[in-house]
Amino acid sequence: MNDGLERIRQGLTTLKPSERKVAQYILKDPDKILAMPIAQLSKECEASEATIIRMCRSLQFKGFRELKLSISASVNQREAQPERYQDISTSASIKEIIEVVSSNNLQSIEDTLSVLNENSMEAAVTLMENARKILVIGVGASAIVAQDFEQKCKRINKWCEALTDSHAQLTSAVHLTKEDVVLAVSYSGETKEIVDTIKIARQNKASVISITSYGNNEVQGLSNVNLFASNLEQSIRSGATASRIAQLNIVDILFTGLASKNYQESIGFLDKTRNVIQSRF
Amino acid sequence: MNDGLERIRQGLTTLKPSERKVAQYILKDPDKILAMPIAQLSKECEASEATIIRMCRSLQFKGFRELKLSISASVNQREAQPERYQDISTSASIKEIIEVVSSNNLQSIEDTLSVLNENSMEAAVTLMENARKILVIGVGASAIVAQDFEQKCKRINKWCEALTDSHAQLTSAVHLTKEDVVLAVSYSGETKEIVDTIKIARQNKASVISITSYGNNEVQGLSNVNLFASNLEQSIRSGATASRIAQLNIVDILFTGLASKNYQESIGFLDKTRNVIQSRF
DNA sequence: GATTTAATGTAATAAAACTTCATGATTTCA
DNA sequence: TGAAATCATGAAGTTTTATTACATTAAATC
Numbered sequence: 001m002n003d004g005l006e007r008i009r010q011g012l013t014t015l016k017p018s019e020r021k022v023a024q025y026i027l028k029d030p031d032k033i034l035a036m037p038i039a040q041l042s043k044e045c046e047a048s049e050a051t052i053i054r055m056c057r058s059l060q061f062k063g064f065r066e067l068k069l070s071i072s073a074s075v076n077q078r079e080a081q082p083e084r085y086q087d088i089s090t091s092a093s094i095k096e097i098i099e100v101v102s103s104n105n106l107q108s109i110e111d112t113l114s115v116l117n118e119n120s121m122e123a124a125v126t127l128m129e130n131a132r133k134i135l136v137i138g139v140g141a142s143a144i145v146a147q148d149f150e151q152k153c154k155r156i157n158k159w160c161e162a163l164t165d166s167h168a169q170l171t172s173a174v175h176l177t178k179e180d181v182v183l184a185v186s187y188s189g190e191t192k193e194i195v196d197t198i199k200i201a202r203q204n205k206a207s208v209i210s211i212t213s214y215g216n217n218e219v220q221g222l223s224n225v226n227l228f229a230s231n232l233e234q235s236i237r238s239g240a241t242a243s244r245i246a247q248l249n250i251v252d253i254l255f256t257g258l259a260s261k262n263y264q265e266s267i268g269f270l271d272k273t274r275n276v277i278q279s280r281f
Numbered sequence: 282m283n284d285g286l287e288r289i290r291q292g293l294t295t296l297k298p299s300e301r302k303v304a305q306y307i308l309k310d311p312d313k314i315l316a317m318p319i320a321q322l323s324k325e326c327e328a329s330e331a332t333i334i335r336m337c338r339s340l341q342f343k344g345f346r347e348l349k350l351s352i353s354a355s356v357n358q359r360e361a362q363p364e365r366y367q368d369i370s371t372s373a374s375i376k377e378i379i380e381v382v383s384s385n386n387l388q389s390i391e392d393t394l395s396v397l398n399e400n401s402m403e404a405a406v407t408l409m410e411n412a413r414k415i416l417v418i419g420v421g422a423s424a425i426v427a428q429d430f431e432q433k434c435k436r437i438n439k440w441c442e443a444l445t446d447s448h449a450q451l452t453s454a455v456h457l458t459k460e461d462v463v464l465a466v467s468y469s470g471e472t473k474e475i476v477d478t479i480k481i482a483r484q485n486k487a488s489v490i491s492i493t494s495y496g497n498n499e500v501q502g503l504s505n506v507n508l509f510a511s512n513l514e515q516s517i518r519s520g521a522t523a524s525r526i527a528q529l530n531i532v533d534i535l536f537t538g539l540a541s542k543n544y545q546e547s548i549g550f551l552d553k554t555r556n557v558i559q560s561r562f
Numbered sequence: 563g564a565t566t567t568a569a570t571g572t573a574a575t576a577a578a579a580c581t582t583c584a585t586g587a588t589t590t591c592a
Numbered sequence: 593t594g595a596a597a598t599c600a601t602g603a604a605g606t607t608t609t610a611t612t613a614c615a616t617t618a619a620a621t622c
Binding site for chain 4: 047
């Protein structure tokens with residue numbers, strides 16, 4: 001069954017003229033014939049159906065069906081992995097776009113892993129576990145990450161508030177206590193609104209955990225615990241922010257860590273919350 | 282790109298019992314069925330031929346023939362796959378959690394690739410390109426994906442509205458025209474609120490693009506174009522919804538496809554919008 | 563417990579693959 | 593050189609395989 005195309009190439013010279021015509025036609029665009037009935041192929045390469053069958057047999061296939069299966073198996077051998085973070089060019093086909101975008105997103109998770117500090121993560125989880133309340137803040141693209149974490153926390157009945165409006169953030173920060181934790185999400189780490197809110201939170205003795213891109217940044221300097229997400233995307237103009245995926249990955253880890261601290265209870269809560277949603281279908 | 286076995290695995294949970302019986306039989310020894318006519322398979326797994334065909338269709342294959350081709354394509358390309366989706370246990374260390382969560386997220390992007398149809402993606406991008414307005418709808422975890430897409434569209438000056446409140450969704454749907462496109466995000470594909478809104482949109486002749494988990498679902502049935510995200514997480518109780526990452530990956534592709542249609546203009550817009558944000562640091 | 567709806571199977575039909583055989587071309591050698 | 597033998601090919605018929613339409617059974621709903 002292995003590599004049908006190769007078998008056709010190899011056998012080419014041994015074929016009768018009209019059989020060879022068919023074989024060459026197939027080699028020109030193997031993908032195309034996969035969905036073709038023998039009758040159509042017969043028309044397109046001007047050879048009878050019988051000839052096609054005979055060609056299959058000559059190449060040691062049981063029949064046309066087997067030939068197609070075999071071609072399908074070899075056509076789809078995945079092409080070489082595209083390189084690291086790439087950009088999209090003018091003439092990109094959808095296929096290219098799918099590959100490039102996805103591989104950037106994969107890469108951003110992998111890179112984050114190499115930049116992520118276990119101890120910081122452990123510290124962050126412990127802070128949250130003991131927190132009375134978690135205030136999650138972020139604006140723009142980071143707002144989405146903030147909201148995601150809030151949703152998760154609600155599922156395990158952890159008091160958590162995600163605010164994406166800078167006034168609301170400031171207002172809420174005013175009421176924080178030393179029992180509370182702020183989770184600040186900011187790609188740049190320089191977002192003015194976030195910095196302001198963190199400062200107020202610190203004044204109130206709340207702990208601050210940051211999720212920013214790797215490197216020195218203001219948010220990071222003001223935080224008790226820093227978690228870094230990969231930031232390689234800056235070279236990419238695409239706007240399909242891979243860093244957001246990396247940040248969400250961190251949020252997943254934080255949440256899972258938090259949930260596992262009270263494993264039994266959390267599992268119960270998760271099942272409960274899933275059921276209440278599913279019962280609405 | 283199209284891994285038939287993965288598609289079967291992904292769709293497994295959405296199948297009717299007897300269809301699932303067939304699917305599981307196939308997964309047990311995929312090679313074996315390649316040479317089998319439908320009648321024999323029917324006997325061996327004790328389900329009617331009609332059920333087999335229905336299973337193929339549920340998994341978005343055109344028929345049994347296509348399913349076999351697709352399996353053949355994937356059978357010999359799956360060497361040493363790293364372990365698939367894992368769950369967190371009671372005693373997991375932070376290190377383990379980091380690894381498992383991240384690898385699940387990576388896997389969800391990869392799986393989505395094998396389930397994603399290029400033609401559908403192309404069709405979706407074209408619809409959006411020509412749309413007067415794009416209405417993005419999603420509730421719960423999918424709300425976040427919807428908002429993410431809205432943010433991106435705003436950056437290239439495409440008229441786009443993300444609504445996460447079901448009343449607002451309905452209200453907005455009433456005003457849609459045949460020039461408009463709805464992008465419906467729903468993990469289950471059965472979200473009542475989303476289904477209702479889609480129906481109204483269709484009445485108004487708007488086109489509907491869906492992003493759901495793989496398989497048969499109501500949203501998918503009501504849509505003009507269907508994009509599928511990997512859904513294996515159901516086995517995971519963690520609540521760290523990997524599917525959301527897969528959905529965001531799809532959104533990235535959609536957006537990049539859209540932006541690349543007017544490459545020069547889009548790049549200009551993206552630079553502009555980035556600058557306006559950065560000037561605030 | 564009757565009525566609707568969904569799930570599955572049976573049997574007829576359509577499509578595709580494969581065989582048989584006739585025909586015409588090519589080769590062989592008396 | 594031309595009759596017999598061999599070979600390559602295609603047209604039409606046959607068998608196998610896939611698909612559809614409809615009937616039946618099971619499950620859910622009222």
